[in-house]
Amino acid sequence: MTSSFWLPPGYDANPRRRYPVLYMHDGQNLMDASTSFSGEWHVDETASQLVASGEVEPLIIVGVYNTEDRFAEYTQVRDTGEYAHLGGGNADAYGRFLVEELKPVIDKTFRTRTDAKSTGLVGSSLGGLVTMHLGLTHANTFRRLGVMSPSVFWANRDILTRVKGVRRKPASRIWVDIGTEESKGSQETVEDTRLLRDALVARGWKPGKDLQYVEVPGAAHMESAWAERFDDLLRYLYPAP
Numbered sequence: 005m006t007s008s009f010w011l012p013p014g015y016d017a018n019p020r021r022r023y024p025v026l027y028m029h030d031g032q033n034l035m036d037a038s039t040s041f042s043g044e045w046h047v048d049e050t051a052s053q054l055v056a057s058g059e060v061e062p063l064i065i066v067g068v069y070n071t072e073d074r075f076a077e078y079t080q081v082r083d084t085g086e087y088a089h090l091g092g093g094n095a096d097a098y099g100r101f102l103v104e105e106l107k108p109v110i111d112k113t114f115r116t117r118t119d120a121k122s123t124g125l126v127g128s129s130l131g132g133l134v135t136m137h138l139g140l141t142h143a144n145t146f147r148r149l150g151v152m153s154p155s156v157f158w159a160n161r162d163i164l165t166r167v168k169g170v171r172r173k174p175a176s177r178i179w180v181d182i183g184t185e186e187s188k189g190s191q192e193t194v195e196d197t198r199l200l201r202d203a204l205v206a207r208g209w210k211p212g213k214d215l216q217y218v219e220v221p222g223a224a225h226m227e228s229a230w231a232e233r234f235d236d237l238l239r240y241l242y243p244a245p
C-alpha cells in the first residue's frame with residue numbers, strides 16, 4: 005500500500021527531536037492534485053503554515069493511499085441493505101496493517117514519538133467512519149482522532165452501536181464535523197453526525213474538552229470542503245504546547 009509523507013520544518017536541523025505522527029486515509033487526495041480524486045486537501049501547505057506560525061505542534065504526517073478495496077477496508081461490517089453489493093467488513097484487517105506493519109516502519113524510518121497519545125488518525129466520509137472504528141478498537145495506538153463527515157449511515161448506523169457499547173472510555177481527543185449541505189448527493193447527514201456526537205457524550209467525552217463537534221454551514225461532501233477546515237482540525241488535535 006502506497007504512502008506519502010510530510011516532515012515538519014526543521015526536521016533535519018533537529019536530529020535529537022522526536023515528533024508526534026498523524027496517519028491519514030485516502031492519501032492520494034492530501035498533498036498532490038495530480039494523484040487526487042477530485043482536488044487535494046493542501047495538507048502539506050496548511051501544516052507548514054501552522055507549524056511555522058506556532059499554532060500547531062511540529063508533527064509528521066503520513067498519507068495512506070486507498071486501494072480498489074476501499075469500501076471493504078474502510079467499513080467495519082458488511083452492509084446488508086442497499087450497499088450490500090459494495091461488500092465491506094475488512095476494517096479490522098486494515099487496522100492491523102496500520103498498527104502491525106505500517107506504523108513500525110514509520111517509527112523505524114523517522115524520529116517519531118511512538119506512544120498512543122502522540123499518534124493520530126484522520127479521515128473523511130468512509131475514512132471518517134473507519135477512523136472512529138479504529139479509534140475504539142486500537143485506542144492503545146491512536147488517541148487523536150479526526151472524524152470528518154463520517155458515514156454513520158453504513159450498515160444501519162452500526163458505528164453508533166459500537167460507540168454505545170464502549171465499556172471503558174479511552175483517553176482520546178476527538179474532532180467530529182459535518183457540512184450542512186452534505187446530504188445533497190451523499191448519504192452523510194447532520195442528523196446522523198449529531199447522533200454520533202451524542203453517543204460519544206453519553207460514553208463520557210466532554211464537548212469543548214476532549215470532543216470538538218463542528219457543523220459547517222453550506223459545506224458539501226467534497227475534498228475542497230475538507231481542505232478548508234483541515235487547519236481547524238489540526239489546531240485542535242495538535243495544538244502547540
